[in-house]
Amino acid sequence: MKRDVYIAIMMILLSMGMLSLMPSEQKDASETVFYTTFGIVSLTSAVIISYFFLKSQKKRKDNIFLNKFYVYLEKNNYSASVIEFSVFAGLPPEKAREIIEDIAIKSGISPEIDENGRISYKFK
16 A cells, blocks of 8 residues: 555656646746746655655565564574575575675674585574
8 A cells, every 4th residue: 555655656757747847938927937836746755656656665675684684583493504504595596695784794693615626504
């Protein structure tokens, strides 16, 4: 629902902004200034709303991946490897590595390398 509201507000602001900036021969100087200012403000508002909407969407996605990581840790005896977490969460390996390394840095955990060269993190 929240996403639909953002999209509706954006469409209204963009429409009002574009219509206000369209030239018209029937406008006098003061109307032209008003409509131009209104159009610029509308378009700027749409961009700002778009920025915050995308930021909130990214935060929501990150929270979902973080929750998946904690479930993965519990199932894997608090040990994590990039490839296994990537497969478990359905993420690209780069994103899985980013999540694991970020949490490891915040937790003060160093990677461990086994005899096969596999990098893992022990979170307990």
